[in-house]
Structure formats: structure tokens, C-alpha cells
Amino acid sequence: MLLGFGLAEVFELPQERRSVVILRIGMALIVSFLLLRFFDIYGDPNPWQFQPGGMKATVIDFLNTTKYPPSLMFLTMTLGPAAVLSAFADRISGRVKDTLVMFGRVPFAFYIAHFFLLHTLSVLLGVIQGFDARQMMTVFFYYPKGYGVGLPGVFAVWMLVVIVLYPFCRWVAAVKSRRRDWWLSYL
Numbered sequence: 204m205l206l207g208f209g210l211a212e213v214f215e216l217p218q219e220r221r222s223v224v225i226l227r228i229g230m231a232l233i234v235s236f237l238l239l240r241f242f243d244i245y246g247d248p249n250p251w252q253f254q255p256g257g258m259k260a261t262v263i264d265f266l267n268t269t270k271y272p273p274s275l276m277f278l279t280m281t282l283g284p285a286a287v288l289s290a291f292a293d294r295i296s297g298r299v300k301d302t303l304v305m306f307g308r309v310p311f312a313f314y315i316a317h318f319f320l321l322h323t324l325s326v327l328l329g330v331i332q333g334f335d336a337r338q339m340m341t342v343f344f345y346y347p348k349g350y351g352v353g354l355p356g357v358f359a360v361w362m363l364v365v366i367v368l369y370p371f372c373r374w375v376a377a378v379k380s381r382r383r384d385w386w387l388s389y390l
Contacts, residue, residue: 228286
């Protein structure tokens with residue numbers, strides 16, 4: 204959020220200049236990540252090392268940065284590619300752009316709603332997998348052994364959540380465009 208406030212002036216630049224600046228920032232962040240991570244100079248409490256499982260295991264360990272609390276490595280690793288993608292975002296048009304802009308106008312509404320939807324889906328998945336619903340009702344969300352799905356299932360659930368929340372987010376965006384109540388700016 205602070206980064207967004209700090210970059211506000213960049214987003215007021217003309218499109219061509221803005222794209223160049225954001226692309227350079229993104230590339231600088233990616234290079235910073237690669238150098239800092241390779242030399243383990245600073246920025247993450249989890250040092251990487253060559254893994255006996257081969258190159259794939261080593262790359263996974265290299266990318267295994269600390270998300271909570273966000274380390275400098277995690278931030279440069281995620282914000283760099285995001286900035287590069289943002290530099291090219293103005294070239295997108297049509298329905299894809301409209302959908303992304305709509306979600307971007309209601310980030311907090313999506314954020315809160317997705318927690319409730321994901322928890323409901325996780326309990327439903329547990330019941331489908333043969334667990335008792337009470338086993339899913341934990342304070343810290345430690346689910347029983349054997350619960351869960353693989354990476355393709357995770358991506359499928361991610362798509363389902365985005366699709367299911369689309370009408371709600373579209374409705375919130377429409378309300379925000381019609382009304383000027385102060386509290387709507389937080390959604």
C-alpha cells in the first residue's frame with residue numbers, strides 16, 4: 204500500500220513514459236532479487252542452498268522466501284514481475300481489462316469475501332473427503348492429515364473463487380460508482 208502511495212506520481216505520467224518507468228523499476232527489482240538472493244547478502248531469514256535433488260529442487264529452494272512477515276526477498280521477487288506486467292497492462296483492452304479494472308476497484312470487498320468463501324469451500328471439501336465438519340472448525344485452521352488437494356486442485360479452486368465472487372464485486376463496484384459515501388472508499 205505504501206508503495207502504491209509512493210508511486211502515485213508515476214501513474215499520473217503519460218502512458219508511454221509511465222510504462223517505461225514501471226518496466227525499469229520492475230527489472231531493477233528482479234535483478235535486485237537475483238543478486239541479493241544468490242549471494243544471500245540480506246533480506247530473508249531462510250538461506251538457500253544447492254539441493255541434492257537436482258536443479259529443480261535447487262530452484263525451488265532459491266524461490267522459497269519468507270512471505271509472513273514479508274521479507275525483502277519476497278517483496279522484490281513478487282513486486283518485480285508484477286511491475287513488469289503492469290508496464291504492459293495498458294496494451295490490454297476489452298473484456299479482460301474491464302474485468303481486471305473492476306476487481307481492482309473493490310480490493311477490500313474481494314479480500315474479505317474470499318476468506319468466507321474459501322473457508323466454506325474448505326469445510327465442504329473436508330466433508331467430501333470423509334472428514335467430519337467439526338474437524339475443519341479450528342481456530343488456526345490446522346486441518347487433519349490427509350486433507351487437501353494437489354496444485355491443479357488449488358488452481359481450480361482459485362478460478363472458482365474468482366468466478367463466484369465476480370457478481371458480488373461487480374455489484375460493489377457499481378454501488379461505488381453511483382454513490383459517494385465516505386465509507387465506500389474503503390471497499
